[in-house]
Amino acid sequence: MSEMNPEAQVAVSDITDDAVVLDVREDDEWQAGHAPGAVHVPLGDVPSRLADLPETDEPLPVICRSGGRSGRAVAWLSQQGFDVVNVDGGMRAWNAAGKPVRTDDGGDGSVI
Structure with a gap:
């Protein structure tokens, strides 16, 4: 296993549209729109909801609006032993x- 890098980033172009990603934005941002395969755990809830993090064979992409909050989540999760990467530029x-942004009911969403 390679050494984890808390600064590890992945470009949105390297993520499939339906990839499982961890979205650490707040509820109102999530409700406006999110990646179709995203799992929502707001940044402040991450330490208490580790059991809700999706399991993947590859490093788990973590996303927020622009990359700041997800960067903090990636740094902390890496310290806890999780294999995670920050999505460069966020939602x-x-x-x-041009990647899909959906609401919980499957409609077209927006990034706020």
Whole structure:
């Protein structure tokens, strides 16, 4: 296993549209729109909800609006032994790349 890098980042172009990602934004941001395969755990809830983190064979991408909160989550989760990477540019970059943004009911969402 490679040594974990808390600064590890992944470009949105390297993530499939339906990939499992951990979204650490707040509830109102999530409700406005999120990646189709995202699992929502707000940043402040991450330490108490480790059991809710999805298991993946690859490093788990962590996303927020622009990369700041997800960067903090990646640094902390890496220290806890999780294999995670920060999504460079967050949901703003995801949306700008033309990737799908959905609401909980499957409709078209937006990034706020």
